[in-house]
Amino acid sequence: MVGKKNTITEKDFKTFKEYNNIEDYEKEAKQAVYATTISKTLFEKCQCLITLRTMLESLHTDYEKYEKVNPLLMELLRKNLLLHTPLSLLSIQNPSKKAG
Numbered sequence: 001m002v003g004k005k006n007t008i009t010e011k012d013f014k015t016f017k018e019y020n021n022i023e024d025y026e027k028e029a030k031q032a033v034y035a036t037t038i039s040k041t042l043f044e045k046c047q048c049l050i051t052l053r054t055m056l057e058s059l060h061t062d063y064e065k066y067e068k069v070n071p072l073l074m075e076l077l078r079k080n081l082l083l084h085t086p087l088s089l090l091s092i093q094n095p096s097k098k099a100g
Contacts (some may be wrong), residue, residue: 025059 022028032055036048 029055029059 017025029052032048032052036045036052039045039048
């Protein structure tokens with residue numbers, strides 16, 4: 001018996017927006033940026049930045065085929081994100097230096 005050949009086409013793939021049920025990219029991006037700014041630990045900031053990076057790459061992929069992108073959204077995504085690391089995290093001693 002000969003099996004039916006499955007052909008995957010472009011319509012079989014969902015966009016990031018469809019997959020994550022996102023109605024408003026700008027709102028989602030603002031929430032991701034805000035979550036990064038209120039994070040208290042370096043680990044939380046890293047998690048938020050990874051989420052934001054995934055979103056930005058996915059936004060680029062979703063919009064790659066379109067000539068026009070919402071200018072306000074693009075301006076939001078271009079803003080620099082500042083990491084405010086608590087001083088207590090910076091004062092951790094270097095493990096390679098042993099107190100003697």
